Amino acid sequence: MRERLDLLRLFRYAGPAVTIALTAMVLIDAVVPAGIAVAVQELVAADGRSALAPVLLMSGVVLAGQLALAFRFPVGRLAADRIDGAHRTRIAALVMGVPTVDVAERQDVQDRVKTTTAEPRDWVDRTSGDGAVSQLELVGHAVALASSSVVLAWWSWWLVPATVIPAVCFRTVHGRQWVRHFRIWVEGVLYHRRWKYWGEVATTPAAGRELRVFGASEWLLGHYTRDMRTHVDPVWEDDRRVLRGLWLALLLPLAGCTVAFTWVALGTAAGQGTVALEVAVVTAAWSVFSVAIRTDDVISLEGARPVRRAAAELERINPAPIPLRAHAGTLALSPLGAHAGTPAAPPPLVRFEDVRFSYPGRQVLNGVDLEIRPGESLALVGLNGAGKSTLTKLLAGLYRPDSGRILADGTDIADLPDWQSRLSVVFQDFLKYPLSLRDNIALGAADPDLLTGVVRDAGLAPVVSRLPGGYDTPLSRSRTAGVDLSGGQWQQVALARALYATRRGARILVLDEPTAHLDVRTEHDLFQRLPDITEGISVVLISHRLSTVRQADRIVLLDGGRITESGTHEELMAGGGQYATMYALQARRFSQGYDDRLDEGDLA
Numbered sequence: 001m002r003e004r005l006d007l008l009r010l011f012r013y014a015g016p017a018v019t020i021a022l023t024a025m026v027l028i029d030a031v032v033p034a035g036i037a038v039a040v041q042e043l044v045a046a047d048g049r050s051a052l053a054p055v056l057l058m059s060g061v062v063l064a065g066q067l068a069l070a071f072r073f074p075v076g077r078l079a080a081d082r083i084d085g086a087h088r089t090r091i092a093a094l095v096m097g098v099p100t101v102d103v104a105e106r107q108d109v110q111d112r113v114k115t116t117t118a119e120p121r122d123w124v125d126r127t128s129g130d131g132a133v134s135q136l137e138l139v140g141h142a143v144a145l146a147s148s149s150v151v152l153a154w155w156s157w158w159l160v161p162a163t164v165i166p167a168v169c170f171r172t173v174h175g176r177q178w179v180r181h182f183r184i185w186v187e188g189v190l191y192h193r194r195w196k197y198w199g200e201v202a203t204t205p206a207a208g209r210e211l212r213v214f215g216a217s218e219w220l221l222g223h224y225t226r227d228m229r230t231h232v233d234p235v236w237e238d239d240r241r242v243l244r245g246l247w248l249a250l251l252l253p254l255a256g257c258t259v260a261f262t263w264v265a266l267g268t269a270a271g272q273g274t275v276a277l278e279v280a281v282v283t284a285a286w287s288v289f290s291v292a293i294r295t296d297d298v299i300s301l302e303g304a305r306p307v308r309r310a311a312a313e314l315e316r317i318n319p320a321p322i323p324l325r326a327h328a329g330t331l332a333l334s335p336l337g338a339h340a341g342t343p344a345a346p347p348p349l350v351r352f353e354d355v356r357f358s359y360p361g362r363q364v365l366n367g368v369d370l371e372i373r374p375g376e377s378l379a380l381v382g383l384n385g386a387g388k389s390t391l392t393k394l395l396a397g398l399y400r401p402d403s404g405r406i407l408a409d410g411t412d413i414a415d416l417p418d419w420q421s422r423l424s425v426v427f428q429d430f431l432k433y434p435l436s437l438r439d440n441i442a443l444g445a446a447d448p449d450l451l452t453g454v455v456r457d458a459g460l461a462p463v464v465s466r467l468p469g470g471y472d473t474p475l476s477r478s479r480t481a482g483v484d485l486s487g488g489q490w491q492q493v494a495l496a497r498a499l500y501a502t503r504r505g506a507r508i509l510v511l512d513e514p515t516a517h518l519d520v521r522t523e524h525d526l527f528q529r530l531p532d533i534t535e536g537i538s539v540v541l542i543s544h545r546l547s548t549v550r551q552a553d554r555i556v557l558l559d560g561g562r563i564t565e566s567g568t569h570e571e572l573m574a575g576g577g578q579y580a581t582m583y584a585l586q587a588r589r590f591s592q593g594y595d596d597r598l599d600e601g602d603l604a
């Protein structure tokens, strides 16, 4: 019952007008059979006198029924689409609303997101919207039974149980047959997907070349038929069982109707009621029968069940999703969305205190103590896999430490709800949105002055001047008039995006290998400009190219999960530790024309 109410509650996303219109159509459709019974009775009772009123009544009922039928599908589709749109937005808000990424990375969470937001692929798949509309139709069926029962009761109250109980029993039995059939189909869905796959391979030209050259057609057809039979044999067997069972089950409502019709016919002959009433009762009994055999909603409700269950489980992962408000019958972000600018404040003093962190089965940070001082540029260096990116993800609040604390001006960043808006990051694997350049940088409403400034600072101005649509050019070949950028140009876009966030209030800028795709000249120019374009904010720079980090105010080396060296370039070189060894080795390799990145083996 809770699941059914949950489905009806989804109509809050369909908007009041659509919900009222659909409910009205479902109810009109439900009472039409009873209306026809009454109109037929009036017509027969007119018996040669003026039949204008009964004819008008009959016409009205039939017309209303036909109109409801004609509009029910498109309005039902509109309601289902709105509910699905809002449902998917809510799921995105639930997952996005978790400040750390470890939850979204979980396989079970990903599986549930897929289940609950997928488009239907097979006849067994339904969406939340389909389920909600079917549940409303089920309510309509109950109203149809109730209104026809009223007409039956005009003859005698016991006609109601005599016809309705067998009809409801039939519906229950037949509905269960469908659910069983549905489950048998779903159990074999893996084989269904496989034989679909083999079918596609058999008919695509590219695969066809290989299949012919390797003489593998029979091998493929063997797989195709074996997987198909594995799936469909039990389904077909159950089809036969459903058909056999259907005949037996149909006996129930047929028996009910036969008893009722005979009783009414005998009663009328004996003068218990009029012929007009007899016709009305027979019509109402027919309506009960026709409601009983409509079991398509059972499949819709069964198909929507996994979708709703996955959604309910996702609701539990995040009690505080991004706030959404109802908008034009669906959901939208609350005003300004998640990336509203924050007033500029001085950069905080950040302290890592004995921070430890592991991924499942792998300890990465093992007691990190580190300070990021307000306004300083701090370079974080270390070998591949040392944990540099992980450290910055902890700084960004994307993971929480297993133990230890990260403090900003003395407060644990876990207790600062706006912490992420105070940070800006160029991730190593930054995203390339298939959107306009403007959207790629501003990720929302763009301030033109800020945009021009960060494009200049990121060295992107020459690229923009060559783009056919300027800032509005879509950065994807798959979009109309879209272009793609080189790896280096994309990296400049990512840098511009991060700089844009700093101009809107972020006070710590994390640059994780921000120049890995840039040519040496562009990289050199960028690092020359870096102190100016990041003035007044703290910068954490990760780079394997040690020549680029030597200008940093301070350099720290991460090794074995701890900070093992800290100081200026000159201090670390004078100390003769691992940094000095790495620097010397890189300088030598660079002078010999090699790639100057170092792997663990280079220091062995």
Ligand SMILES: Nc1ncnc2c1ncn2[C@@H]1O[C@H](COP(=O)(O)OP(=O)(O)OP(=O)(O)O)[C@@H](O)[C@H]1O
Residues within 6 Å of the ligand: 359, 360, 362, 364, 382, 383, 384, 385, 386, 387, 388, 389, 390, 391, 428
């Ligand atoms: N999401 C993850 N799940 C499991 N292990 C991970 C994950 N991300 C990183 N790791 C592992 O954690 C270790 C540290 O990775 P991290 O990316 O922080 O190192 P890094 O110092 O930034 O390396 P690089 O210099 O190559 O970018 C690596 O062994 C990596 O394989």
